Amino acid sequence: MKTLILIKEDTFQIYNDLYIGFHKAIGSVDMRRLDELAESDLRAYFDSHVETEKYDRIVLHLHFEYLTSQLKFLATLPGLVFIDRLTSFDSVESHDQHMKFYKKIPWARVILTSYNLMEKYQAHGLDAWAVPKGYNSSVFNQVTRKRKTDIGLINNRFVKSEKYPHQQQQAQFIKKLIADYPNTVIAEALSESAYVNFLHSIQMLVCPDIGAGEYLHKTFEAMACGVMVMAFDQGETENAAIGLSDLDNIVLFRDYTEFQQKLELLSNHKEFIHKIAQNGQQLVQTKYPYITVGESIATLVAAEMRRPEDFQTGIKIFGFRV
Template identity: 30%
Template sequence: MKVLALSSAGREPDFSRVYEHLGGQLDLDLKILDKEAQRDLRGTLRQVDLATYDRVLVDLHFKNIRRQTRFLRRIPGLLIYEEDACQNYLETSRWRGCFSRFYRALPNARIVVTGASVAERLTREGFNVHFIPKGYDPQVIFSEHLERDIELGFIGRTASAAYQERKRLLDRLAAEDALQLLRTPPGEPYRQMLNRIRYFVSADVGLNEYMAKNFEAMACGCVLLAWRQGREEPAIGLEDGVHLLLYSSVEELRGHLVRLRQDPELARTIAENGRHFTERHLSHLRLAEHLMKVLEEPWPSPEPLTPWREFWARLNPF
């Protein structure tokens, strides 16, 4: 199988390992595109014979490609990998409803999203959707057995409008429970900081999926205290009290902390179970294997444009 993959320059998290694994299993052409190239896919791919590829994997920033459906709908074997589709359903997100409108204009595309609940909702809307959880790169993120001198920590940003509920919860914990809110560059500094944290607080309130940082924290040996998502845990295979501890309120989180402080062996066991689970199931190798299965599935034949889709195409400038 011959596949063209389009990915973003400076992508975070780095997907190099995913494409390395895919390239070992199929004939892969990988093109890394900067912002300008993403915004003009027709021009960027002008010299590329797309008909020579069995699949085209688009792993690009939504904001840069969302107005290019007229060009994208003509690509056979189109697979869109999207890590931010949860924003389609967030009231605070500027992209609320935009992903649905984008996918509606691409009837022949298949879509991979990173939240089970998001996948279910998009499937109910009639889209061909697959769920693959986010993962982590084990060559960059791993346990170093450092001294864990930060008891309670979070690494990440909270400034986005989509993270308002996260920010409120983390700010409260920082003020009342000595949570340390941290920022680091990616790579080694990030890994080393994770290895200093004993209990990592995940505050993905209202997002209906697990962010990659949760699995990165587990891979580095932190005990993960995660906001209970409901549908996501069984879809991923995570077990409360085995791989992590779930909470739905600050009071429940504080109860977990009391137990962990009183029972260091419990904390050690959960941290080890979580680390082993991520290593077996959530590495970028596993993510690549799941993508491979989707790419190998039969693809629908291109559909003729209906009058409505012709009208929609005229509204798009590309």
Template identity: 25%
Template sequence: MKVLALSSARREPDISCVYEELGRSVDLDLKLLSKSDQRNLKQFFCGLDLARYDRVLIDLHFKNIANQAHVLRRIPGLLIYEEDACQNYLDNSRWKGRFSRFYRSLPNARVIVTGAGVAERLRAEGFSVYFIPKGYDPRMVCSEAVERDVELGFIGRTASAAYAGRKALLDQLVELEPLQLLRTEPGRPYWGMLNRIKFFISADVGLGEYMAKNFEAMASGCVLFAWRQGIEESAIGLRDGIDLVLYSDIEELRARLAALRNDPRQAISISYSGRRFVEEHLSHVRLARHMSDVINEPWPSFQPPSFWSMLRERLSPNVSRFR
């Protein structure tokens, strides 16, 4: 299976481990695109013989490709890997509904998303969608024998409108508990800080899926306190009180936190079990294997754009055509 994969140069989070592992099971041609290349895919594809590839995997920033469906819809074997499709259903996201409109313009494409609930909703709209949860890079993230001198910690962004619920909960918790809201550089500073945190407070309120930082915290040996996301826990296989601690409001969070403060052996047990779970199920190595399974599935025959759709493109002065 010959696969062309397009990803972002200096991608964050870094999933180079996924492509390294994917290259062991398929004949992979990985190309890292700059922002300007992503925004002009027509020009980028002009230098490629797409007939050489059985699949074309798109792992690019949605904001850079959202207006280029007219280019992508002419590519056979198209598979899109999207980590932000949850924003399709967030009321406070500028991208609400945009993912659905984009996929509707790509009737021949298949899509991998990172939320089970998101996958269900997109399938209900008629799209060919797979669910593979986010993961962590086992080459970088691990539990180290260092002092956990930060009892309660959170590392991440809160400024985006999509994270309004996260910010509100964390701001409230800061007033009640010794929570430290931390920012670090990517890479070693981030992994090092995770290893100093005893209880990692995740607050993905309203997002409907698990962000990668949850699994990175678990892999680093933190006890993860995570906002309940509905069907996500069962879809991933996470066990409340065994692999992590779930909560639905700040009162439940504080009550369960107090219980673990009084039972340090249970806290150690959850830390150990959570780390083992992500090591076995949620590393980037496993993500790559799931992606390989999707790539190697039988693909429907490619249906090129109809005459009428191509005519509409030609008549539109604002749409550039891919030749």
């Protein structure tokens, strides 16, 4: 299968291993890095640089905001697949905008990072699938050193974002955590090397990502570094699909009270911390390095797709013409 994949120029280094895994699994790949100018006028780029008929699949891993005004052109592309990194942290308006866009080209495939979001998209008739975020195995791995801190927290940008609908609940959780456990070390705006050192210095990482609907990069990265993760429970759909099991390879909580109860249990049975961390590390090292994530994406890209001609009625209903 011959595949064209267009990717964001500014994320190539971040996802390099993912693209390697994708290339390895799918075979013939023509990968091109686009700057923002090319992203904003895909018709001109294709007219000058792409022979569309040569490809069985055209995969777009681009900025969504540049795609919305180019729907008419995108609908003409055969075997169209979107890799969409939208997270459940984004606002309701963002979710509605993405879904409205994809519903106008229902024969296209969308690959998300959240199984919860995947089910929502599928319920609206979209060809949507999910592959978890994963981690960069060339950066995040375990080292043999004494961990000097019991509890760590990564204070990400969503906590202070008005677009994040659960901002207040998460901020309150963090406030209580700091008050009750003042030795908690909080990491914010770290360089890559400082972030890795932070993960190597802590025993447990707390991820109070309330309402996220998925597990973020930090979950996989911390597990890969041998850290035991305590995370807000994102639901059975997400847990089962990823392979997460409470008190086996992760510690899950639904509110601050449950978090405290489980932290007390771990404090009284410190051997659990090491065992859960080991199991979590084994899970992510087996299933979620970027290379493996790329291979999983390739499998979804290569699967049989819907045909545009089967949706002619739908096109008329939406008032859209190719």
